[in-house]
Amino acid sequence: xxxxxxxxxxxxxxxxxxxxxxxxxxxxxxxxxxxxxxxxxxxxxxxxxxxxxxxxxxxxxxxxxxxxxxxxxxxxxxxxxxxxxxxxxxxxxxxxxxxxxxxxxxxxxxxxxx
Amino acid sequence: xxxxxxxxxxxxxxxxxxxxxxxxxxxxxxxxxxxxxxxxxxxxxxxxxxxxxxxxxxxxxxxxxxxxxxxxxxxxxxxxxxxxxxxxxxxxxxxxxxxxxxxxxxxxxxxx
Numbered sequence: 205x206x207x208x209x210x211x212x213x214x215x216x217x218x219x220x221x222x223x224x225x226x227x228x229x230x231x232x233x234x235x236x237x238x239x240x241x242x243x244x245x246x247x248x249x250x251x252x253x254x255x256x257x258x259x260x261x262x263x264x265x266x267x268x269x270x271x272x273x274x275x276x277x278x279x280x281x282x283x284x285x286x287x288x289x290x291x292x293x294x295x296x297x298x299x300x301x302x303x304x305x306x307x308x309x310x311x312x313x314x315x316x317x318x
Numbered sequence: 319x320x321x322x323x324x325x326x327x328x329x330x331x332x333x334x335x336x337x338x339x340x341x342x343x344x345x346x347x348x349x350x351x352x353x354x355x356x357x358x359x360x361x362x363x364x365x366x367x368x369x370x371x372x373x374x375x376x377x378x379x380x381x382x383x384x385x386x387x388x389x390x391x392x393x394x395x396x397x398x399x400x401x402x403x404x405x406x407x408x409x410x411x412x413x414x415x416x417x418x419x420x421x422x423x424x425x426x427x428x429x430x
Contacts, residue, residue, distance in 0.1 A: 208361070236417055247324075247408055247421040248362075255416070293361060297417060304352045304412040304419055305377075308361035 206231045208296055210309035217284055218317050225279040225312045227294035232272045235299040239268050239279050242291045242311070251292075252279070256299070284316045320345040322422035324409050330428045337382075337396040339425045341409030344390070351392040352410040353384055356424075362408065368392060404429045 207230045217223050227237070236255050240248040252261045252268040254277070260269040267280040277294060291313045295306040321344045331337060343349050350369050354362040364377045366384035374384050381400050385393045392409060409422040 238419060240421075245424075245426070247423040248419075250418055250420060253416060253418045295362075295419070297419075304350050304367060304410055304417070305364055306362075306419060308363075310359070310361045 206234075206296060206298060206307040208294060208307050208309040210292075210294060210312050212312060213310065214313045214315075216315040216317065219284060219286060221284050221316075222280070222282050223284055223314070225281070225292050225314070227277040227279070227309055229275045229277075229296045229307070231296075231298065232275050233299060234272065235297045237268075237270055237277050237294060237296045238306070239266075239277075240293045240295065242293060244291075248293065281314075284314075286316045286318050289314055289316050320349070320411055320413070320420060322409055322411055322420060324407075324422035324425050326425060327423065328426050328428075330430060331399050332430055333401060334398045337394070337399050337403070337427070339394040339407055339427070341392040341394075341422055342390055343392075343411050346390070346411065346414075348389060349411045351386065352412075352419075353392065353394050354408045354410060354421075356406040356408060358405075365407075366394070399427075399429045401429050403427065 209228045211226045238253045239251040254270045265282040270277045291311040293311040295308045297306045323342045352367045353365040368386040407425045412419045
C-alpha cells in the first residue's frame with residue numbers, strides 16, 4: 205500500500221527566504237507526482253505535475269524535483285511571499301490504476317511572515 | 319480547460335438526516351470522476367470513483383454512496399448521516415493523458 209509522508213507538518217519563514225518542502229513515498233513505481241496548494245476552506249489548486257519519466261518541473265518561483273529510486277520529491281519555493289502562505293500537499297498515483305486514484309500526504313502548512 | 323462545480327458549499331445537518339452533494343464538470347466529456355474526503359488537518363482519502371454513467375467503485379466501506387446519473391454529474395449521498403461523516407468533500411477530475419488532477423471548491427459538511 206502506497207504511503208505518502210510530508211515533512212515538516214508546519215513551517216514558518218520570513219518573507220524573501222527560499223524554502224524546501226519534502227514529500228516521500230513508499231512505492232517507487234509511480235505514474236506521476238503532483239503538488240497542490242490549498243488555502244483555508246478551499247479546494248486544491250494544482251501547482252506542478254511530474255510524470256514518472258521526468259526529474260523536475262518549474263513554474264515561476266516554484267521548482268519540483270522527483271527522485272523515484274529514493275521515493276522522494278521536493279518543492280522549492282524561491283523568494284517566498286506572504287501570499288505563498290497555504291497548505292501544500294503532494295500526491296502520487298500508480299501506473300496501471302485509474303489516473304485519479306492518488307494517495308495524498310497530510311500536507312505542510314506554510315506561513316510566510318512579512 | 320475543465321471546470322468542476324460543487325454544491326452546496328457548506329451544509330450543517332443533524333445526525334440521521336439524508337445527504338446529497340453534487341458535482342458537475344464542464345469542458346470535457348466522458349470524464350473519470352472522484353469523490354475525496356478531507357478530515358481536519360489531514361490529507362485526502364478517496365471515497366468513490368466513476369469511469370462512466372452508472373459505473374461506481376467504492377474505495378472504503380462507509381455510510382455513503384455515490385451515483386453518476388449523467389456523463390458530467392457525480393452525486394454523493396447518504397440516507398442517514400453519522401457524526402463521523404463530517405468533513406470536507408472534494409470532487410476531482412483528471413486530465414486525459416497527463417492524469418493531472420483538478421478539484422472543485424469542495425463542500426463542507428458538519429453533522430451535529
